[in-house]
Amino acid sequence: MVNVIEVHDLHRIYESGAGLTHALRGVSLTVERGEFIAIMGPSGSGKSTLMNILGCLDTPTSGSYRLEGLDISRLGDDDLAEIRATRLGFVFQSFNLLPRATVMRNVMLPLLYSDCPVREREPRAVKALSSVSLPVEYFDHRSNELSGGQMQRVAIARALVNDPAVVLADEPTGNLDSATGQMVLETFERLRDEGKTIVLITHDPTVASWADRTMHIRDGHILTDEQEREAVAASETHGRGTT
């Protein structure tokens, strides 16, 4: 098996007016090609920080990160931008579509930055939209005319259009009700069946249960299996205690 993501002993320390925040304290993980994994943890545990580093939007204070074997920590801003354009797809909690632009233009947006020949753009966008099962009649709608679930599927199509090595999704169902959220998760599951590698971040155990494998993060650490069992047991007793 080929490891798409190999992270070793990652640290991220934020410097701000309030002082230093040690958001990641030695995170190591590997993700194989075709895997659908969930990273789970409570608010403030460092999920988004990890996600930003995996997405090459941020660089670690120390530690190593290899994406498809390429050492990311040595790259400059323009090279990181090229990695984002060609090897990564993002899905955000708040969709981040261009509101006045059509569905097609939104999906084709990443192609502006990846040197895709003009005549290939529309076929690729159509292919990406059909893999998230958005009906053709919506393709020329403005994105702000769609429902939340449709918007998130357009955003997933946008993440897929450059055929990335990994799709990164940060709380993709956080702004959706549970029925539409389930539809979005079904989309991820189908993409996994087609061989896509997906890293999903959530604080919700039901969402995490759609993944092949779940990793728990607390205070900047990935929990070991044993710590994990203790944590799950503790939350169950805690849950029973309060009801």
Add this chain to the structure above:
Amino acid sequence: MRARDLLYETWQALTANRGRSMLTILGIVIGIAAVISMTALIGGIQNTIVSSLGLNQSREIYISVSAGRSVTEGDLERIRLSVPGYELVTGTVSGTSTITQGKKSANASITGVDQGYFTTSSIKLAHGRFFSDAEMKAGGMVAIIDQNAVKDLFGDADVQVVGKTVKLGNDEYSIVGVSESSGFSMGSYETVYLPRKTATSRIIGSDASISQIIGYAKPNVDAEALAASTKTFLVSYFNVPADKADDEVTVMSMQSMVDQFNTVMSAFSLIMGAVAGISLLVGGIGIMNMMLTNVTERIREIGLRKALGARSADITRQFLLESIALCVCGGLLGILVGYLGAWGLALIVRAMRPSLASMSPAISPAAVLTAVGISVAIGVVFGYSPARRAARLDPVESLHYQ
């Protein structure tokens, strides 16, 4: 990012904010319109005057002497004999009087002319005839007035006035001709021509000095050189000290007068340029302000584009091009408004000055190119810092900006 994509993104951004874009470019529109309308108007006036002068007028040489004694017909004869190269030398006397027609009266500037005058000067007749030799010799009670005077005294420039009479002082004169108004006469005095003998005996006084001498060079004689040799002759003929030569003896060819007029006009253009410059500066600051607002409003979009793979240079280019495109739109609109404005002003000038009735604004390709160039420069200068600010935004922070 491809140039084509960049242009398309710019188009999308500008049309999305159409109302605000229009307001922002107002300063640029006004500045460019001022430059274009003034240069077009000045160019039009220059063209009309230069073309009305024609070829013959380039043979004219204007001479005036203030050497402390009267200039007489005898002195003109000495010029004719001593300075080779003249076909004609004519002298005029001038004075002022009051011209009356019916109940209307006005100040009149009287020019007493001799036989050669209408041949040499740029004056053209619209109606009637010049003075006859007999009228010149006898000092007849005849006058030629110009179209402006016809308009002021008879109410309309098109009234047929040949054969009618006007009064100068207490004497009655019959009008034999109407001259086209000269582009140069811009005073409030009405232009009246009389035979020189009539003017000196009736109005100015018989001891009057010849105030203006007009020489008419023979064909193929270099007017500039002739003017120079005339000056040398007059300075020694009137015993003018060398240090006063320029004050007391003026000899100018028509060409040098046109050159002088052009110099005055360019000074005027320069002043208008300064005014336009200020409104362009204000317009530029407006553009910068709008672009800064624009960047702030689109922080999330900028974060998104970076997450999708835009490099800093792509973002800089996108916002810089937006600013340039705004300014160029303003510039093009300004050219249009300026051209229309120049036509409006031209129509007013035409109505006021019959001599400029055929004047139309001259818009030069150089002026258009300059206007577009200035607009691009303003776009770059005032758009650069907002564009750099956009490019330097941190992708993570901008994605979560509320």
